[in-house]
Amino acid sequence: xxxxxxxxxxxxxxxxxxxxxxxxxxxxxxxxxxxxxxxxxxxxxxxxxxxxxxxxxxxxxxxxxxxxxxxxxxxxxxxxxxxxxxxxxxxxxxxxxxxxxxxxxxxxxxxxxxxxxxxxxxxxxxx
Numbered sequence: 597x598x599x600x601x602x603x604x605x606x607x608x609x610x611x612x613x614x615x616x617x618x619x620x621x622x623x624x625x626x627x628x629x630x631x632x633x634x635x636x637x638x639x640x641x642x643x644x645x646x647x648x649x650x651x652x653x654x655x656x657x658x659x660x661x662x663x664x665x666x667x668x669x670x671x672x673x674x675x676x677x678x679x680x681x682x683x684x685x686x687x688x689x690x691x692x693x694x695x696x697x698x699x700x701x702x703x704x705x706x707x708x709x710x711x712x713x714x715x716x717x718x719x720x721x722x723x
Contacts, residue, residue, distance in 0.1 A: 623709050648686075648689040651710075658677065
């Protein structure tokens with residue numbers, strides 16, 4: 597397989613436990629071996645289901661908005677805003693919240709891809 601391009605508006609699957617609009621753009625479901633890049637538009641007041649990636653680091657680049665991430669393992673909440681990068685080490689239970697009067701637009705995801713989390717992906721029919 598050679599180089600491919602993908603578009604955020606044509607994801608092959610979504611991941612509702614992350615947000616109502618969480619699109620899987622690059623992930624094993626499209627042939628990536630270890631990469632994972634999601635596009636997420638989390639609406640004000642929305643939060644994802646608390647979760648941990650046992651063998652993956654989660655890196656999230658905030659393109660727009662302000663929110664917070666709670667580190668449930670260490671009982672810490674950090675605020676973030678547009679331009680920030682959030683990094684979650686493997687095994688840290690966390691949850692992102694759009695709780696600062698703004699939607700949050702971000703790209704990123706756990707690498708290597710979190711196979712257990714991806715089992716809850718919902719196919720869209722797009723490629």
